[in-house]
Amino acid sequence: MNITVVGTGYVGLVTGACFSDWGHNVLCVDNDESKIKMLKQLQMPIYEDGLEELVKRNVSEGRLHFTSSISEGVNFAEVIFIAVGTPPGYRGAANLSYVEQVGREVAEHMSDYKLLVEKSTVPVNTFEQLKRTVSKYLRADIPFDVASNPEFLKEGAAIEDAYNPDRIVVGVESARAEKLMREIYKPIIDKTNSPLLVMNPASAELTKHASNSFLATKISFINAVARVCELAGADVEQVAKGMGLDRRIGPLFLKAGVGYGGSCFPKDVDAFVQIADHLGYDFELLKEVQRVNKSQRDFVMQKIQRELWVIQDKVIAVLGLAFKPGTDDVRESPSLYFIPQLSEARAKLRLWDPIAAERFAQLYPNEKYFKDPIECATGADLLLILTDWPEVKSLGPRYAQESDELPGDY
Ligand SMILES: NC(=O)c1ccc[n+]([C@@H]2O[C@H](COP(=O)([O-])OP(=O)(O)OC[C@H]3O[C@@H](n4cnc5c(N)ncnc54)[C@H](O)[C@@H]3O)[C@@H](O)[C@H]2O)c1
Structure with missing residues (x-):
């Protein structure tokens, strides 16, 4: 099947490359011409494990193509995935201007039926707005559908996630849209038996925000437990282990640390609180999750202050700048909280x-960067571990012996 993916970032590029690897013909569109130029030269604009090899293979086998032309993208396929950014906007609500722009541009170039699929994380009922936008800018009475297909990949394990999805969520309003979505995911479902859940678009959109908010809640919960542990003389790692072995709870997302960061959790929790508010529900539970997350960072900052007394002229080695291991993404990374203050x-x-050092250095070019973690840490008054990279886990004798998990970010 021919598929167009608009937005060639962490989600769009991985999605497009995986679709092509499953045998579909994929055209990835991005309005950032420098990205498209790089990709045409088989250079990756982002780091994701295994991505370069996947892209190179599928380009050379003729199934994966890149363009900066939206009209080419619209003409190429019946199904158009929208994978553009939905960054934080006014008062924490998602900024949907990129999604709107794609809806408008697709409509302006449409000459036959299209299925527009929301891959980007969007607030519930965005599909209604997208339908309105497309209808408004269509030049003729052309049929179309809008579907929701939220993305659950984790940066750092994105390709693995695409190949072994826990579930595929599809929100559709017509049998035609459902058939197309089933056809797209057939190769991976045949292989893995992953469940494909078909629901209405509002439920699909909400599933994404509810999932991310629940995971953020787990993180804030264990961080709050960590604070109590510290006051009570208990060890939060032991407590988390004891909790996590209960199958109803599970061991994941129970690592106390400096709080959640990254390009998804903070903005998705903020957006979910906003949506609920807008709909008339005061989501106090999630507001507390946000508060705990913020206070966790302030708490670590106070600890640094307490430990060093005077921060001025003290040598602080920071290990880890990415918001999590396996990625060069520094959006909303804890490093962006600590480094400017220090x-x-x-x-x-x-x-x-x-x-992620190169990407971080674009924001902070005057800091000192090291290629080796030991060299970076040598002689430091304080070691601040902000990302649980495997290289860091193997460093200290305590962590190496006692645990393969570090307090870190998610
Ligand atoms: N990054 C993740 O781990 C992750 C996981 C699940 C869901 N999501 C969601 O997926 C969406 C995309 O996230 P991302 O991290 O890939 O963002 P990103 O910023 O890496 O990529 C977005 C891309 O869209 C392009 N773009 C913007 N407007 C465009 C337009 N009008 N036409 C063509 N291209 C356009 C940008 O140039 C950019 O390359 C967001 O809604 C995000 O919340 C992200």
Whole structure:
């Protein structure tokens, strides 16, 4: 099947590359011409394990193509995935201007039936707005559908997730749309038996925000437990282990640390609170999740202050700049909270990250970057571990012996 994917970022590029690997013909569209130029030269604009090889293979086998032309994208396929960013906007609500723009551009170039699929994370009932937008800008009476197909991949394991999805959620309003979505995912369902859940678009959209908010809740919960443990003389890692072995709870997302970060959890929780508010429900539980997350960082900052007393001129080695291991993504990374503050307090910072250093250095070009974590840490008054990279886990004798998990970010 021919498929167009609009937005060639962490989600769009992985999705497009995987679809092509499953045998579909895929055209990835991005209005950032520099990205498309790089991709045409088989250079990756982002880091994701296994992505380069996947892209190269499918380009060379003729199933994966790139363009900056939306009209080419619209003409190429019956199904058009929208995988553009939905960053935080006014008062924490999602900024949907990129989604709207794609809806408008697709409508302006449509000459026959299209299925527009929301891959981006969007607030519940966005599909109604998207339908309105497409109808408004259509040049003729052309039939179309809008579906929701939220993405659950984790950066750092994105390809693995695409190949072994826990579930595929599809929100549709017509049999035609459902048939197309089933055809797209057939190759991977045949292989893995992953469940494909068909529901209405509002439920599909909401499933994504509810899932991310629940995971964020788990993180804030264990961080709150960690604070109580510290006051009570208990060990949160032991407590988390004891909790996690209960199958009703599960061991994942029970690592106490500096709080959740990244391009999804903070913005998706904020957006979910906003949507609920807008609909007339005060989601106090999630507001507390947000508060705990923020206070966890402030708490670690206070700890640093307590430990060093005077921060000025103290050498602080920061291991990990990415918001989680396996990615070069630094959006909403804890490093962006700590480093500016420590820099302002005139600490002597030494920074290390195996993949994200280059991206971070674009934001903070004047800091000192190290290629080796040991060299970075040597002679430091304080070691701040912000990402649980495997290289860091193997460093200290305590962590190496006692646990393969570090307090870190998600
Ligand atoms: N990154 C993740 O781990 C993840 C996981 C699940 C869901 N999501 C959701 O997926 C969406 C995309 O996230 P991302 O991390 O891939 O974002 P990203 O910023 O990496 O990529 C978005 C891409 O869209 C392009 N774009 C914007 N407007 C465009 C337009 N009008 N036409 C063509 N291209 C356009 C940008 O140039 C960019 O390359 C977001 O809604 C996000 O919340 C992200």
